[in-house]
Amino acid sequence: MLKVGELDKPANVPCKHLCAHGCGVFDNRPTPTCGAFTCDWREGFLPKSAIPSKTHMVVWKTHLPTQDGERVEILECNIAEGEPIHQATFDHLMKCSENITVMFVRGEETWAYARGRKLAAWSPGARLSMRLDRRGIVEQVNTGS
Numbered sequence: 001m002l003k004v005g006e007l008d009k010p011a012n013v014p015c016k017h018l019c020a021h022g023c024g025v026f027d028n029r030p031t032p033t034c035g036a037f038t039c040d041w042r043e044g045f046l047p048k049s050a051i052p053s054k055t056h057m058v059v060w061k062t063h064l065p066t067q068d069g070e071r072v073e074i075l076e077c078n079i080a081e082g083e084p085i086h087q088a089t090f091d092h093l094m095k096c097s098e099n100i101t102v103m104f105v106r107g108e109e110t111w112a113y114a115r116g117r118k119l120a121a122w123s124p125g126a127r128l129s130m131r132l133d134r135r136g137i138v139e140q141v142n143t144g145s
């Protein structure tokens with residue numbers, strides 16, 4: 001579901017190494033993208049029912065630059081294209097968004113919550129640009145396609 005630069009694998013395309021038992025090249029999987037990646041479900045931060053193989057939603061911590069050039073931690077949730085939102089995962093992320101920016105990505109759609117409310121959304125084709133301070137999104141800029 002996620003993009004893997006080392007494999008030229010775009011998002012939402014199954015990996016060529018995926019097999020019936022999971023990763024077919026586990027011991028030699030690309031680093032850092034696969035080797036260092038861990039999701040919030042695996043780390044125990046999400047409800048057990050929010051397992052990505054069932055919800056088609058993967059949540060992980062990442063960083064974005066603030067307007068002052070610092071890096072702020074956010075949660076990113078990637079939803080497989082065409083899949084609905086899993087309610088228990090969404091409810092959990094809404095609670096998280098009281099304290100951390102949560103960005104959802106599904107195909108070309110992107111939207112974000114911060115301080116417990118929806119603050120930004122980008123339509124398909126629009127270039128994503130936003131300004132962050134340490135508390136979350138402070139400005140959304142739609143620059144068109």
Ligand code: SF4
Binds near residue numbers: 018
């Ligand atoms: S962990 Fe393995 S199957 Fe998954 S994307 Fe990486 S190489 Fe492909």
